[in-house]
Amino acid sequence: MxxxxxxxxxxxxxxxxxxxxxxxxxxxxxxxxxxxxxxxxxxxxxxxxxxxxxxxxxxxxxxxGARLGELAAAAGEDRLLAAAGTVLAQARDTSGESVQLYRRQGEARVCVAAVERPGVGLRDSVPVGASLTMLAGSAAQVLLAWEDPERLHRGLASASFTATTLAGVRRRGWAQSVGEREEGVGSVSAPVRGPSGRVVAAVSISGPLQRLGRQPGRLHAETVVAAGERLTEALASGGS
Missing domain, CATH: 1.10.10.10 (Winged helix-like DNA-binding domain superfamily/Winged helix DNA-binding domain)
Known part of the structure; x- marks a missing residue:
């Protein structure tokens, strides 16, 4: 042929x-x-x-190369975003905090979906389309933790977190940060995996340290991991 x-x-x-x-x-x-x-x-x-x-x-x-994974993730983005609204809203209602979904694009992470904390009071607002650093924050940790060794090493060169931090992320299945990306703000993130098992996105719960405390994972790890698993299932149901 x-x-x-x-x-x-x-x-x-x-x-x-x-x-x-x-x-x-x-x-x-x-x-x-x-x-x-x-x-x-x-x-x-x-x-x-x-x-x-x-x-x-x-x-x-x-x-x-990594670009192939990014293109594959983009091909599945419609399914991801179709599921994101409901899943992120459930995580927000459970946690009472703002929830975001990030995908890596080159050396940055981009917010592709977000829901805000209901009511009044302090919140962490990240608009859809915002491009944030891969050097700080729990979502950056998640998006880097399962990369191949060479890319992981490069990503750690100027990062606020260490290889030991990422080893803990892989062991637990979630990441947390306290004032890492922005002073006074904490977050907890979990991976979203594509049909091949590769991490294609990170779902995050974020808010002021006044409410999240110094160990935000104790409050919200279970919720954010469940959200990541639901989004992973959504991608698997549409994948091959």
Whole structure:
């Protein structure tokens, strides 16, 4: 069967990506798997690396890049956002605090859905579309904690949290922060996973430390984990 699209360079780039689907590969292994010439395989792999469709592991081998995961997450975003309104509202009603949903975009995290704390009083408002740092906050911890070792190491370089913090996040299944992103504000976050099991978003409950205290996870970890699990189930029901 002819799988050619008629656009030669695109077909060859897909060959490289398909070869990496099996796992990390040296240049020699790429050449063997794709039957491309060594210069062509190298040129395409480096070009795909520039666009973050390909990356390198700690041994310098080519691997599939983070951009593919971001595109896959975006493909499922309609399902995620369709479920988010109800799930975030339930978490808000249970916790009495504001709730947000974040997705990573490059070196930032973007709020893609949010519901505000009802009534009057202090609240933590994060508007939909707001771009926040990946260097602080419980949502940043969640979005980084399950990354591959090399990207995790890079993300920790200037972060307010440490590798030990992220090990605790992976062990518990949720993260908390106290005045990390903004003075006087705390938050608790949990992962949302796509059909493949990869973390594609973080759901967060946030509010003033006056109410959340110095250990906000004691109050809201159970609620935010349940919200993350419901969103994960929503993505799984629409995935393959």
């Amino acid at each position: 002819d799988n050619s699209s008629g656009v030669g360079v695109l077909d060859k780039a897909v060959l490289v990506l398909s070869a990496l689907e099996a796992g990390p590969a040296t240049l020699a292994q790429l050449v063997s798997a794709t039957s491309l010439s060594r210069p062509t395989a190298h040129r395409l792999a480096v070009a795909l690396e520039h666009h973050r469709l390909v990356d390198r592991d700690l041994q310098g081998r080519f691997v599939l």
